[in-house]
């Protein structure tokens with residue numbers, strides 16, 4: 549059955565794979581599942597037709613037959629449940645990977661995403677420097693604990709899993725911040741993931757969309 553996801557018609561990240569369709573594309577490539585993409589403008593996302601799929605008028609969404617999903621983490625989990633290769637077979641190992649999926653989105657991503665928003669929206673506010681320093685301190689706490697947990701391991705749950713897809717797409721947002729320079733093991737973790745053929749196919753596909761988009 550055909551799978552269709554939605555993505556930005558022209559991503560603000562200029563095809564750098566930071567928009568959240570990237571993690572869905574990557575999961576589909578990892579399990580060898582082909583998919584179609586419906587590209588949306590910011591305006592089209594807010595139209596009733598799309599809001600019937602995504603209550604908040606965002607991307608990505610995932611459609612397969614009568615199923616319509618939103619939330620990139622939930623979509624990646626759905627893909628991992630329906631195809632082998634992204635979740636351990638044993639129940640405890642699977643539960644541990646699911647915990648790391650939640651940790652990526654609920655514990656590590658929020659201060660990193662907030663940092664992006666502050667840098668875009670609050671740069672000329674009087675509290676900017678203080679807020680940025682506070683977020684950087686919190687981010688470093690999260691990266692201290694994440695790098696301590698990962699240690700010398702290649703992946704969070706033993707073998708590569710859906711948790712690594714979510715965590716790496718969260719950490720990539722820091723690649724231009726300088727913060728990762730103090731965390732060589734996390735930089736190596738990201739590079740290991742980016743070297744995966746499935747990642748490279750997903751990245752190339754979303755980059756091609758940006759390159760083909762008409763200039764604004």
Ligand SMILES: N[C@@H](CCC(=O)N[C@@H](CSCc1ccc([N+](=O)[O-])cc1)C(=O)NCC(=O)O)C(=O)O
Pocket residue numbers: 559560561562566567568569590593605606607608618619620621
């Ligand atoms: N929690 C949801 C959040 C989805 C979301 O934030 N979607 C964004 C695109 S990915 C977030 C994003 C946007 C831009 C960049 N960038 O670097 O330019 C990176 C990531 C969106 O549709 N925004 C349009 C809107 O809200 O009206 C999920 O994980 O699916």
